Amino acid sequence: MKPTTLEFKPQERNIFFHLLTGCNLTCKHCYINPSQHGTETVSRATMETWLKLFYKPQKATNVIFLGGEPTMHKDLAHGVKFAKELGYTTVTIDTNGYVFHDILDRITPQDAVISFSLDGPDATINDPIRGAGVFATCTKNIKRAIGLGFDVSLIYTVSSMNLSHLQRMPELLADLGVKRFFIQVIGIRGKSATTTKNLQLTPKEWLTIIPKVAANAARKGIHVIYPKVFLDENEDFACAGEHAENFFIFPNGRVYQCPLCEDFPLHSYTIKDNRLIENTGLNEAQLFTLKIHEGCVMNKLLQPGNLEYSRDGKVRHRISCCLLKQEMRP
Ligand code: SF4
C-alpha cells in the first residue's frame, strides 16, 4: 500500500484559532509557550470579530479551535455555531479528551468534527506523557462522541517516548470506531525544546515504522494522515508559507503562518484593534523565501537533529514543510 502526498491547496485557507493557552493537563511535550503566547483567553466578542476577520467567502475556509484546551472556553459552542453560520467550510475542535462545558451536548455532529489527542495505546504508555487518568477519560469521551454521531479523529504525537507502541494503535482505533487517524511528528518547541531528552525520531525510524503502521490502519478501514517529513530525491520542496494559506492565531494577537516559528517573536502578522497588521522587520515571511539544500529553513535552525549528512557533506534526506501531509486510505 502506497501513500499519496496531499499537495498544498492555494484555493483553501486554514485558521488555527487558539482560544486560550490555559489547560487542565501538563503534557510532557506541550507546545504552548506562555512567554510567547501569553496567558490570555479571547472574549466571546473577540472570538466573533476574529472569525469574521479571517473568513474569506471566495475561498474554502476551515477553522480548527485549539488551546490550551479549547473546551475550557465557556463560549466554544457559540464560536462553533457562529463560524458555521458565517460560512466556514469545516469546523474542528482539537481536544485533550476532557470535553468540558458539555460541549458534546451543546453542538451537533453537523456543527463540528471532534479531534481527540492520545499518545499511547493504553494508560501505561499514554498517562506518563499526558497525565494520570487521561487515557480512561479520553477513550470514554471518544466512545461517547462516536455514539452521538460525531465525526471523530485521533491525533497521536510520535516521539522517542511512544514510537515503539504506535503499532498497537490501529487495533485500538478499530475497537473504538475511530475512522480517521493523524500521526503527528513531535515538534521541538514549547516544553520539548527545554528537555535534555532527545524526543526526535531518526529518518530510519520514521521511514520504516510510520508507513507500516499507516498501512495496517488503512487495512482496518481507517483513513490515515501523517507528515511527509523526509522528501524523496526527485520531490520538489515547497514551503507552506509561500504556497498555502495557514494562520495560527494566539489570544495575545500574534498570527503565525508557520507553526515551527511559534517559540519566537517571528510572527508575520499581529491583530491590533481587531485589524490584521503585517509586521515589518525580520519575521518568518523572510525565512520562507530562503532556499537551502536541507529543505525547510526553520527545521535546520530549530531541530537539526533530524538531518543526516554523507561524508561529502551532502544531506541524505531533505526535510519537507511540516505542513506537507501524506495519506493512506482504506
Ligand atoms: S492537552 Fe495540549 S495544551 Fe494541554 S498540556 Fe497537553 S499539549 Fe499542552
Ligand code: SF4
Ligand atoms: S515548516 Fe518550514 S517549510 Fe513549512 S512553513 Fe515553516 S518554514 Fe516553511
